[in-house]
Amino acid sequence: GIQVEQSPPDLILQEGANSTLRCNFSDSVNNLQWFHQNPWGQLINLFYIPSGTKQNGRLSATTVATERYSLLYISSSQTTDSGVYFCAVVGGNKLVFGAGTILRVKS
């Protein structure tokens, strides 16, 4: 089945810093999503981005489907950005998730 790899596995930032999270996937996809899991466990969809670039406030994402990767950019990080960021792609009837990037933003 399709494989999803995320890097880095964890990241510590000072508040205000920028970061880039990466997601590599093993096969062609027509659907890729980024999620944020907050410290209470809730998974929130950030972007539905099968290709191209999207921006939402301080967050933006780019997917290059032909090269099988996606990037999530976080600018001017805030402590509320802490949590786990997951990339997920559609594999058949389900989403296949990577192992996530744990982000800690320190004040």
Place this chain on the structure above:
Amino acid sequence: GAGVSQTPSNKVTEKGKYVELRCDPISGHTALYWYRQSLGQGPEFLIYFQGTGAADDSGLPNDRFFAVRPEGSVSTLKIQRTERGDSAVYLCASSLQGTFYGYTFGSGTRLTVV
């Protein structure tokens, strides 16, 4: 409802016992999914319902796991003869007609088998 609701939020059970976990999807969402998330991992697919029927149960780990959705709305995940390795967060998601756009997760049930 406004979101996907899962109950209970936490469940502690003894090894060998039977448990039921409930998911109430967003009203009008015909597709419902169960995932299991172990510590430090991403969610892993268990089963997908389209309406009342299980369209894909390929992720269920063994025959101790079973899920139903008798009226096409609320779903129950049932685990028999629980084992310590079943301890995880069980997540439910729903979407409109099986599309992945607008896929919404519940807050999960944290199951601990002692």
